[in-house]
Amino acid sequence: DPVAAVHKVLSHLKGAFALAMIFKGYDDLMVAARQGSPLAIGYGEGEMFVGSDAIALAPFTDNVAYLEDGDWAVITREGVSIHGRDGSVVDRAVVKSHAGGLMVDKGNFRHFMAKEIHEQPEVVGHTLAHYLDLANYRVALPDLPFDFANVSRLSLSACGTAYYACVVAKYWFERWAKLPADVDIASEFRYREIAMEPGGAALFVSQSGETADTLASLRYCRGQNQHVLSVVNVRESSIARESDGVLPTLGGPEIGVASTKAFTCQLTVLACLAIAAGKARGTIGPELETELVKALVEVPRHMAEILRDESDYEDLAHSLSKARDVLYLGRGTSYPIALEGALKLKEISYIHAEGYAAGELKHGPIALIDESVPVIVIAPQDDLFDKTVSNMQEVAAREGKIILVSDADPGGAGCAVQTTLPVPTVHRFVSPLVYAVPVQLIAYYTAVFMGTDVDQPRNLAKSVTVE
DSSP states (O other): OHHHHHHHHHTTOOSOEEEEEEETTEEEEEEEEEEBSOOEEEEOSSOEEEESSHHHHTTTOSEEEEOOTTOEEEEETTEEEEEOTTSOBOOOOEEEOSOTTOOOSOTTSSSHHHHHHHTHHHHHHHHHHHHEETTTTEEOOOOOSSOGGGOSOEEEEEOHHHHHHHHHHHHHHHHHSOOOEEEEEHHHHGGGOOOOOTTOEEEEEESSSOOHHHHHHHHHHHHTTOEEEEEESOTTSHHHHTSSEEEEOOOOOOOSSSOSHHHHHHHHHHHHHHHHHHHHHTSSOHHHHHHHHHHHHTHHHHHHHHHTOOHHHHHHHHHHTTOSEEEEEEOTTHHHHHHHHHHHHHHHHOOEEEEEEGGGGGGTGGGGOSTTOEEEEEOOSSTTHHHHHHHHHHHHHTTOEEEEEESSOGGGGSSOOSEEEEOOOOOGGGHHHHHHHHHHHHHHHHHHHHTOOSSSOTTOOSSOOOO
């Protein structure tokens, strides 16, 4: 009996897995099982499907049930019987997926990544429309599982690019809402074994909603009696289902492994959340709320302006492709954008790149700088600009090649700048959203010039569902 055999074998399996098993001589039988990794059952008419998530199943059906950890399912063409770890029959709700109507193709673009970079003005606009009252310039979030006025400290956790979104959000929450925030890489969060005040708030960010380390961190916080809020791009994902509240990013499917539009949509949601936190805590009054919301509303236009002419980025790629090492520098919210830029470059071009807080330059990284090292400086003309200029002068004194990403006049830097990538002048609150686009374009055009697989870089996966 194949079903009995599978049930017996599953108890001996260790680690994370998502399995779909077929058997010789049994044309109308499939057995699926999951532990750690996501698995979904799709319901058709006279046919059934198994896939990793709703997006994978979208071409076939939009009726989906999600298996929980330890579940296994006996599937025939006519239906499915889902069992728990102990073999008893369990009920898993069939939901209508939002992924069915989404287009997943390159359109007129050479790569999915290019398409997704160019979709950002539109999807950021959609996300803003979901969380803002655009007529009155007010935030309009859904009900949250906690009141920010009663939160003494916010814990944020994520992996990869989503972690950098959390680092930006830390600046926002602390500066504008005066709310202390802790940010942890999810893969390390549990090992701190932090004692958390019961009733506190924990925020988790994940594009797929299936990131194993982020999900494990969520469950740790759940065990510490925290209110759990998540920012995800897949509403039916494991992280969303296990959260008390969900703030979806309306980015649509992101196919390129290197995150682009998911990152800026995450930042968009977190910016709206930070304003809401400030309102609840009395640190953001009506006038400031209007100012910040108006700045957010302008972001899609500024992104589109950058994307109108990409020739400077194509030209830069020729020289950047010859580098063995690249440094990114930034201060304030530009620091996590520098980290994100370095991650993008190494992900898809395979050039070694590191991001540093500009103030840390003299604490070690300056030893790396010589005439062969490009230094990409993220420097909006804000109250930190003069300090960043000082760092640029230190780089120039050591013959480093400065690439300035800024709205400032490079002539005011007082040193030689090899290349300037102009950016529109924006409110300091939204600069991370706008400056994310240039660092994406730098990485994209460098990788294209070098001939790497932009959409599927070596050794990487879109969703990391193992620890």
